[in-house]
Amino acid sequence: MLLASVHLCGWIFAFNERINVKIFSGTSNQPLAEAICASIGLELAKSTVKPFPDGETFVKIEENVRGEDVYLVQSTSPPTNHHLMEMFIMIDALRRASAARITTVLPFYGYARQDRKDQPRVPITAKLIANLLVAAGANRILTMDLHAQQIQGFFDIPVDHLYAAPVMYDYLKSKNLKDVVVVSPDVGGLKMAYAYSQVMEAGLAIVAKRRKSATEVESMAVIGEVKGKDVLLVDDLTETAGTLVAAADLLKKEGAASVMACVSHAVLGEVGVERLRNSAIDELVTTDTVLRPAISGVKITTLSVAGLLGEAIKRIHCNSSVTSLFEFKGGRTS
Numbered sequence: 001m002l003l004a005s006v007h008l009c010g011w012i013f014a015f016n017e018r019i020n021v022k023i024f025s026g027t028s029n030q031p032l033a034e035a036i037c038a039s040i041g042l043e044l045a046k047s048t049v050k051p052f053p054d055g056e057t058f059v060k061i062e063e064n065v066r067g068e069d070v071y072l073v074q075s076t077s078p079p080t081n082h083h084l085m086e087m088f089i090m091i092d093a094l095r096r097a098s099a100a101r102i103t104t105v106l107p108f109y110g111y112a113r114q115d116r117k118d119q120p121r122v123p124i125t126a127k128l129i130a131n132l133l134v135a136a137g138a139n140r141i142l143t144m145d146l147h148a149q150q151i152q153g154f155f156d157i158p159v160d161h162l163y164a165a166p167v168m169y170d171y172l173k174s175k176n177l178k179d180v181v182v183v184s185p186d187v188g189g190l191k192m193a194y195a196y197s198q199v200m201e202a203g204l205a206i207v208a209k210r211r212k213s214a215t216e217v218e219s220m221a222v223i224g225e226v227k228g229k230d231v232l233l234v235d236d237l238t239e240t241a242g243t244l245v246a247a248a249d250l251l252k253k254e255g256a257a258s259v260m261a262c263v264s265h266a267v268l269g270e271v272g273v274e275r276l277r278n279s280a281i282d283e284l285v286t287t288d289t290v291l292r293p294a295i296s297g298v299k300i301t302t303l304s305v306a307g308l309l310g311e312a313i314k315r316i317h318c319n320s321s322v323t324s325l326f327e328f329k330g331g332r333t334s
Contacts, residue, residue, distance in 0.1 A: 020100075021317050022065060026074035026090055028083040029291040032107060033073035035306035040314055045070075049086060057082075059089045066098040069317050071142075073309075076110030076129075077267055077290040084110065084129065088136040095137030103140040103316060104133060105309060107289035108265045112147035112237075130154035142312055144289060144305060145236045145264035160322050162312055164264040164287050165192075167303050169199055171285060172232070172262070181205050181229045183222075185247035193234050196262070202232070207247040227255030233281070237265045241272035245279040252280040265289050266300070273298065 022045040025033030030044075037044045046062035072094065074087040087104065094102050114125035126148070133141065134157055141159045146152070152159045181203035184193035190206055197204040205224025231251050238244050238261075248259045259281050266286035268276070276284060277297045285301045308325060315322050 020067065021069050021071070021313075022063065023071045023073065023313070024061070024090065024094070026072065026083060026086050028077055028086075029073065029075045029107065029289070031291065032075070032288050032304075032306055032309075035288075035304055036073060036105075036310045036313065039307045039310035047090070049090070057086050057089050059086070059093045061090075061093050061097050064097075065094055067100045069101050069103075070094050070099040071103045071105050071313055073105040073107070075108040075290055076106065077108055078269070080110045084132075088132060091133070091136040091138055101139045102137055103142055103313075104138040105313070106141060106143040107287075107305065107309065108267070109143050109146055109151065112151055115148040115151055126151050127154045140316065142309070142316065144309070147236055160312060160316065162305075162308060162322070162325055164289075164303075164305055164308075165195060165199075166325070167287065167305055167308060168262050168264075168285060169196075171301070171303055172200065177230050177232070179229050180232055181224065181226050182232045182234060183207060183224070183226065183247065183251065185233055185235055185243045189235050192236065196232065196234050200232075203229070205231075207250060222250060222254050226251055228257055231256040231259045233259060233261040235261070235263050237267065238263045239267045239269060239272055241268065241275040241279070244281065245275045248280040258282050260285065262286075266292070268292060268295070 021042065023033060023037050023042060024045045024047050027049055034044050048060040048062060050058050052058055072087065072090055074083060076083050091102055091104065111125040111129050114123065117124060130151070134155065138157065140157055141155060143159065144162045145164050146161060149161065152161055180200060182193050182197040182200065183205045184190045185207050187206065194204060203224065205222060205226055207222055208220045233244060233247060235244065244261050248261070251259055260283045261281050262285045264287055266284065267290050273295055283299045283301060285303065287303050287305045289305060312322050312325060
């Protein structure tokens with residue numbers, strides 16, 4: 001006898017006894033998890049996550065998840081190691097509670113910049129995190145704007161990689177920008193910048209840079225025409241804002257009329273905030289993949305990716321394609 005139903009993926013699905021989709025959240029970004037649930041008409045599932053006096057983490061899943069399709073939302077934002085350990089413990093608790101499938105939703109994948117051996121005797125930490133996720137019991141990964149796309153190959157389980165570009169584009173379209181040139185602040189972001197330039201029908205330029213240290217960047221030259229144009233700097237991640245600020249300063253010196261920055265993950269610390277306050281960047285557009293307090297003295301526009309992640313969760317549950325989520329204005333972000 002059918003006792004409950006929920007509308008997912010455009011069809012009515014009925015379930016015996018209970019709805020078999022549950023979304024849990026760690027403590028790193030609970031507002032985003034709640035927004036995801038609201039976007040698909042579900043309530044955030046109940047769990048207890050609290051510290052012991054010695055700093056260890058206690059987790060208890062407060063609902064029955066036996067045979068359920070479970071999604072755990074946790075960004076690995078600072079304090080990164082704490083949020084990672086909390087995620088592993090929650091996955092283990094869900095696995096031991098007999099969840100049928102555990103999909104880890106990582107809006108921001110920490111340690112993604114450590115994706116290769118660029119000097120002797122260093123780890124490939126992005127691969128280590130992938131191994132630990134699988135060892136803890138994750139069956140699938142849903143993430144957004146990885147710093148390096150090859151990280152998908154670090155997993156031997158399915159990975160759904162989404163892009164914030166469609167959300168960004170909707171906002172940029174409302175700004176009615178004219179005579180725009182899209183600029184990549186370094187060589188690594190050229191593919192992303194090219195995708196933005198295609199859908200916005202804008203020019204493309206690149207800033208050549210030299211990294212002096214982990215927190216300092218020296219911009220060298222601009223390749224492309226930016227004089228008198230509205231510049232859109234695009235990048236996947238900023239923490240100290242060194243790359244963005246150095247690029248923006250150089251672009252203004254080269255005659256750019258204005259500089260707007262679009263960054264998927266703004267993991268801003270005190271150094272980054274202070275640099276942005278004194279930078280040539282007129283507006284920073286980012287998303288809510290990372291939870292951060294309100295910042296004064298900097299014009300930051302935060303767009304929500306909850307609808308995008310919610311739609312992906314619906315499609316994964318229904319075994320439907322997520323490919324169309326990569327497409328917007330007739331183009332592709334990948």
